[in-house]
Amino acid sequence: MTGRRIEAGGLIDRAARLNFSFDGRNYTGHPGDTLASALLANGVRILGRSFKYHRPRGPWGAWFDDPNAMMNVRLGRDELPNCPATTTALVNGMSARAVNAWPSAAHDIKGGLDLFHRWLGAGFYYKTFMWPNWHLFEPSIRKMAGLGALEMSGIEGHVTDRVDDVCDLLVVGGGAAGLSAARAAAEAGQGVLLVEDHPELGGGLYRRGTPVDGQPPVAWVAEQRHAIEAAGGRILTGTTAYGVYDHGLVALSEDRGFAKAPRLWRMRVRRAILAAGATDRPLTFANNDLPGIMAVEAGLEFLGRHGVLVGQKIALASNTSFGDLAAERLEAAGATVRRYDPTARPLQGIGRKGLEAVRHGRYRYDADVLLASAGWTPLVHLWRHAGGKLRWSDALSAFLPGDPPEGMAAVGAANGTFDLDHAVEEAGCVATGTPLPQPRTRYHIAPHWPEPGGEGRQWIDFQHDVTLKDVEQAARENYTSVEHLKRYTTLGMASDQGKTSNMAGLAAMAAIQGRPIPEVGTTTFRPPFVPVPMELYHGTNRGQQFHPLKRLALEPQHRAAGAALGEYGGWLRPAWYGENPMTQAIRDEALMARQTVGVLDASPLGKIEVMGPDAEAFVNFIYYNTIRTLKPGRIRYGLMLTEGGVVYDDGVIARVAADHFVISCSSSHVDGVTALLESWRQDGNDPDRIFVHDCTAHWATITVTGPEARRVMRALDLPVQDVPHMSFCDAIFAGRPLRIARVSFTGDTSYEMSVPTGSALALWQAVKEAAEGRGGGPIGVEALSVLRAEKGYIMVGKDTDGETMPHDLGFTGPREKKKAAFVGDRSLHTATANASDRRQLVGLAVEEGAPALPTGAHIVTGGERPASQGYVTSSYDSPILGRPIAMALIAGGHARLGEEVTIWHMDETRSATITAACAFDRQGARLDA
Amino acid sequence: MRDDRLKWDAPASDPKVLAQDGLHVTRVRPTRLTLISGVQARRASALPLIGWPDQVTSEQFALCLRRDRILEVGGPDRLPGWDAEAGLAISEMTDGYAMFHLDGDRTLGLLKRGGVARPDQPSPSVVRLMFGMDVLLYCRGASGFGLCVPGPRAETLRSALRAHLSQHGAEI
Amino acid sequence: MQLFPCPFCGDRDEREFHFAAEAGKSRPDTTGAVSDAEWATYLYAQRNDKGPVREVWVHLTCAELFVLERDSVTMAVLRATPLRQDPA
């Protein structure tokens, strides 16, 4: 037992007791404790195991700078993995378990891995498991790796609340500098938001306990808070600014308690003041990872904030002037403190499962705790996120904020202003824009960096078990850039993202190569500054909110009719109806539509109006097909191409008047086609003479198709006499406009009827009833897919791919004859477009009695090494034909009708015969029957 | 293909989307919506032209959607098509939008969950991206807002608002 | 998350915008002869400059295309110009 709770001091409430357990043993703590501080107060030293060698570890830091004490924590029914013990506030009833350790951190059965460290150096896994194939070894290696275990049941209501907001001035950090800046700015009338990641304001003030402006820290902090709020400033505690993004967007994560998803503030700030402070960096010496070795500032933080004296015989090794103050503070709390100068002679930690003694040169001294510091490192992460530059300070042996990013300033320890009074003064000046005093510092440091070739195992990255020898090895193998060093050794890739390891790592590389530290440089600083849960990135965009679909006006009717619903091009649509198994239901519907009549909700079909004096020339340019010659009242099928000549969409165009067209593009392309039309309208045409209205949402479209379709229309007393195929007429239904279009996607006589969605229900009921009276009924999208495939009608994106041009589908006319310019025209006459081995759309017939081909199966050449000549794009059992049908894109397919080809799929081959794409009613007799 | 009907809640038909203290969301049915585009579209309506954060004070107004496009709400019956004389393209859109009224002092808090819409950042248009979709957002009185989405997105908006309220309602 | 200025609507979140093209490219007149090289340049050649760039962007919510000048390194927005002028 080394650590203990002292009688008084700290921000904890000694009157209240909190019960908790760690690795199965029960302990108590107080409100204001973290898991780590409570365990230290109970004399526990080993709080975790390292990632690779399963070395025992205690906390190095007291806040986000600790890479060692990671725990799975359960509270009631909620369990979270990988909670840093140093930042997890203690709650009554918590049960914590060290990650990466079994049965406990103190007795980990994989601890033996440490004996093999000689063979487990940097790159061990890459090199050892390369032959024959890494994937053979990966599963078992992955099983050994990883930290906490996920509780698969999840946590009820663990959903992040995401709020967009703005502020004039964001102050990051509620320590002395941040509070001073926020107060000065708020009192000067600025709209201030101050964020502090601890639950309480005050930052590092509790470590030393020195008075500010003559007041003890707690009183001074309370006064600042009051003044800031009185001046209209806002304060968020328990809130971490974890990323700075473009144009002043700062991401704030607000803690809302254990197992509650933090709130995300997307704060757009005009100006930000970075007062994030600084951390101690580790000293690099042999066995510097033993439990009991921690940062000087961590020792002071546990003392000042949590009332925990971390050891009784404390060795203190610091190369800065802050060591004196630390020693005084610890002695005053009852410890004996012995100081060591790490620059004078090599240090070594001695002990098996924790520090027992310190060797300094030739001498050995007993100690239960070693507080170490190799100097302060300003927290410049957010500065770098924002694009600020860093500069190296020889005086402070640290990277400091250099050229500022727009709208950001740094104050206090984050700016290298380590002395309290200087920091307070600087913060006030920066906040109000008054001139800064001359920079000065009482802080003194005798630089001390890792010494290559040193004895023993000297840890650089505690969690990932990267030692000085690994850095030396990386250098020998020429991974000398810090970015390569990081990825090769995983240095800085632990959950603290290099907060403890990066400086030592790059200094080690600098020393190995004999280069100055600033020349070696740092790795890139990226958000998030601290680990944040994935919930922050999705918020309520989960479940039905993750990828919400467009919904049909008639969905209630489809549900009532027993429709199975599926996603088709961003819409939730009926796939088939009724209780029969899927295959049977689809088959029955397809057959019904061929034999009597099918009714389809086709509402998602595009209804994009193009109007204006230049409308005709415009649609003629947009479409591959000639539209100019289309007469009012008539409809034409057309393809839309990309400028690369690839088929982008197919649909029909109706001409309402000389200066008025309606484009009915495919259901999934409405937004895309509208955007494409707007783009060509405004960039390349006169936008004052063409206007594009996407009216798709206003209309519901119901299609009646089949040999009985005309009789259904007559039964409803709808005009059908004057509507030949590929034309439309306007009528009135229930007092509102009705447009009847004769177009067919099934090959049978079809009527597409469009009414405002408010009238859809009445029309649907009337049509359905009339159809059912003739042995027909509703059909889903799946049956429609079968019907159109029987006719060889394409679905763009299914029967075409990113190379398919119109002539590959047999539409050769406009390519050869259209005189006017159109989108993609020139691309249809390149060497590629003229190649003889282009993949062309054909049909495939299977052998008598054989099953349908798998969609996606390849058509292959024969011989030892078959090569793909194309693939099956659509394949179905055709109920009306009583045999399977298929469409395929095959190299030179149009000239190969009748050829027998080999089909390959999942190592099995079959044969099929190339046919025309259309398998049913090739003469088109049914179209106008 | 699979049957996803259980994955998606059946669309709600109750016009009362939410009714809580300080937050009421109701679906309303405008008598007529007319989409009007043209060089002079912003001067084409006799109704007050509404940008952000202009206040709508009656049931008849024209929302400014673009440089050359407005949406008349409760306006006169117009012949759809190209009006060559006025140089206007006209389409009826009465059934194309779902219109919601948001009322109560917590409304602004709810809107902050959907995106940035600050009264101190004026804009000539009322179109924006909110709750992940294109919406028309305008002000109705001191704490009221109108929110229109394309009809097929009505359910998306309803469920988005309900998700925010059910997860975080107490804190909005 | 960037803030872009729509010349009509004003400053909006970048999610309301989409890149359309590099500015200054015009479509060859395809009713006349266009060489393969000329067409390929039109289709595929991008300047992709480092530093100040002129690009056509679209404000998706109001569908306005405009020229956006920005810095591809610092992400600073320099200027937004409408492709067209307001009606008189």
Ligand SMILES: [Zn+2]
């Ligand atoms: Zn705009």
